[in-house]
Amino acid sequence: MKILSSIVIIVLACVLVFVIGIIGYFIILYRKTNRIDKSQQQHAIRRNYPVLSRIRYFMEQIAPEIKQYILDEDHEGKPFSRLDFQQIVKLAKYGKNIISFGSKRDFDQPNQFYLRNAFFAKQLTDLDADNKEMIYTKKYIDAPTMNHNKLMEYQELFFPKNEKLIETEMNPWLYKDDDTIVIGEQTCRFPFVLKSPIGMSGMSYGALGENAIEALGLGLKDAKAFMNTGEGGISPYHLKSGVDIIAQIGPAKFGFRNADGSFSWEELQKKAQIPQIKAFEIKLGQGAKIRGGHLEGSKVTPQIAEIRGVEPWKTINSPNRFDEFHDFDTMFDFIEKIREVTGKPVGIKMVVGGQETFEEFVQYMAYHKRYPDYIAIDGGEGGTGATYQSMADSVGLPIKPALMIAQELLIGYQIRDQLKVFASGKLFSPDRIAIALAMGADVVVLARGLMISAGCISAGVCATGNCPVGVATTNPKLQKALVVGEKRYRVTNYVTTLREELFALSASAGLTSPKQFKPKHVVYVDSNFHAVNVVDLPKYELKDKRVLNS
Known part of the structure; x- marks a missing residue:
């Protein structure tokens, strides 16, 4: 029992020394940083608010990523919005860009260009396209398994989707x-x-x-x-x-x-x-x-x-x-x-x-x-x-x-x-x-x-x-x-x-x-x-x- 008590005391003492050391390290780091900030001449805010003001520069560094991935709405990013970016990626990865439910374009905004549709559209078989020689390529497809469940959906929040790269022709x-x-x-x-x-x-x-x-x-x-x-x-x-x-x-x-x-x-x-x-x-x-x-x-x-x-x-x-x-x-x-x-x-x-x-x-x-x-x-x-x-x-x-x-x-x-x-x-x-x-x-x-x-x-x-x-x-x-x-x-x-x-x-x-597109269209x-x-x-x-x- 005495041996066990001694071991516990030694462990606690080591933990205490470690914690005191960590605290001491941060105190020394704080004092050094405080001295540097007050003496430097480049940034005014660091002279008046040493150490604390550094949070501002950290936020400046991560702001573009926070804005791009979290704060920007679908149409807000410049020079390419999130929807613009996603459209390109989908065409490149999957060879298609199919959307559901409807367009996210703001049709209530004036000063926009639109393509004029015909009263009678052409059939795909009517198109003058050269499709004689197919193109070999590879593209991604979603590959859900029979065991796909809610847990897998949660995993996809943090890990890449379960996609498969397949050979195909276009x-x-x-x-x-x-x-x-x-x-x-x-x-x-x-x-x-x-x-x-x-x-x-x-x-x-x-x-x-x-x-x-x-x-x-x-x-x-x-x-x-x-x-x-x-x-x-x-x-x-x-x-x-x-x-x-x-x-x-x-x-x-x-x-x-x-x-x-x-x-x-x-x-x-x-x-x-x-x-x-x-x-x-x-x-x-x-x-x-x-x-x-x-x-x-x-x-x-x-x-x-x-x-x-x-x-x-x-x-x-x-x-x-x-x-x-x-x-x-x-x-x-x-x-x-x-x-x-x-x-x-x-x-x-x-x-x-x-x-x-x-x-x-x-x-x-x-x-x-x-x-x-x-x-x-x-x-x-x-x-x-x-x-x-x-x-x-x-x-x-x-x-x-x-x-x-x-x-x-x-x-x-x-x-x-x-x-x-x-x-x-x-x-x-x-x-x-x-x-x-x-x-x-x-x-x-x-x-x-x-x-x-x-x-x-x-x-x-x-x-x-x-x-x-x-x-x-x-x-x-x-x-x-x-x-x-x-x-x-x-x-x-x-x-x-x-x-x-x-x-x-x-x-x-x-x-x-x-090639037949004209201004009238x-x-x-x-x-x-x-x-x-x-x-x-x-x-x-x-x-x-x-x-x-x-």
Whole structure:
């Protein structure tokens, strides 16, 4: 008994010593933190309320996640709401997006666009889609067991759903040969033929990691779509998949430059020999930034530096514009020389700032009969890895008014048939794509939608290189999160299902193909809740009618 009592006393004494030690540690930590807070000069609140004020900074750190996952309503998150995000993920994971009970769109809000349905819709068998060759893919299905019960439902609150990845085939939902989009048909030795009205917008290797680039490339290849390299140059990971590529050339000319930074025609000729490179794109601007690109030094690995022709681990700020041209004459000289050297189509990526500035451009093309093979119009709501907030918020028009201005002026000056129009700017869903096509786009290109399909969770840390899911980072440890062999199929499913639903919307509008969408198929509900057909909205008056008369 005495032995037992002694053991109990010893145990209690040890516990007491441990507790006293813990208390002592926290007292010492408190006094040290208190002294640091009072003596530091950076934060005023810490000087007056030492230690306690640190809770404020902790709350600031976790606020975005609390807001994103708990506080935000379904439509409130920016730039993508919870419903937007879920729609993309469902298309990518399951190859479908079926909802129940009804839409959560706020129909009581004015100033919205709607697709006009036909009195007699088309049957699916009436659609002019090329579905001859099936696409192999993998998608998730719910796999409930016979023992599924309430306990399992509670477990799913904290653990992933019981889903199974299965092999399957999907209809590709491509344009038929008669509806193909041919870029550079009259101007190039090697025109670019598209059967998919959906592709990838410019996203550079460096802004994204190699796993993301490879997964996107493989997924787009399987979906029979194309990708754009972004201004960071052509990497081995772009080429590895075998996907059709548009090679973008930015003002810094990464991958197309000499040692002194000037444009290298020799490098251009080398790149033009690559069969996968189908076209070249001159980047004049981007919706989220009318300035040169930015890449933090922490993301500039030796491989990225070699591809771009810069020093590793040093922050890159591209010039705001090309040194090779300074007006329309010299710009078209540059475009036409690239086209002559490569034999492939050359487009320009730009932002519409207003009717007047775009009309100057259209006037020049109409009068001089010089055209790019396509214009890629990026809306102000488009994304970026890094830019100034004021520029992303305020410079450049959103994609809808930009398309309406472009279409009106190109038709008005009678040159619409001389070039194709690409559109981008948060066009991540079938209805948004349909409206863009109706407003004048021939092709729609996506960026953030594809990033989300490949695993992006909208953490908003792209510029830092600390992407927690391995998409917008070149850090090998973080990139381990992105499994190329799984995410490639999500990309395939997303693009293919977008096209499938796009054809379904065509049928509801009484059309046999998305290519038939016109402005008359879009209705705008104004601030007075009057339904106005887009073709009946006020028109821009052409300024220089002498061009037409000539």
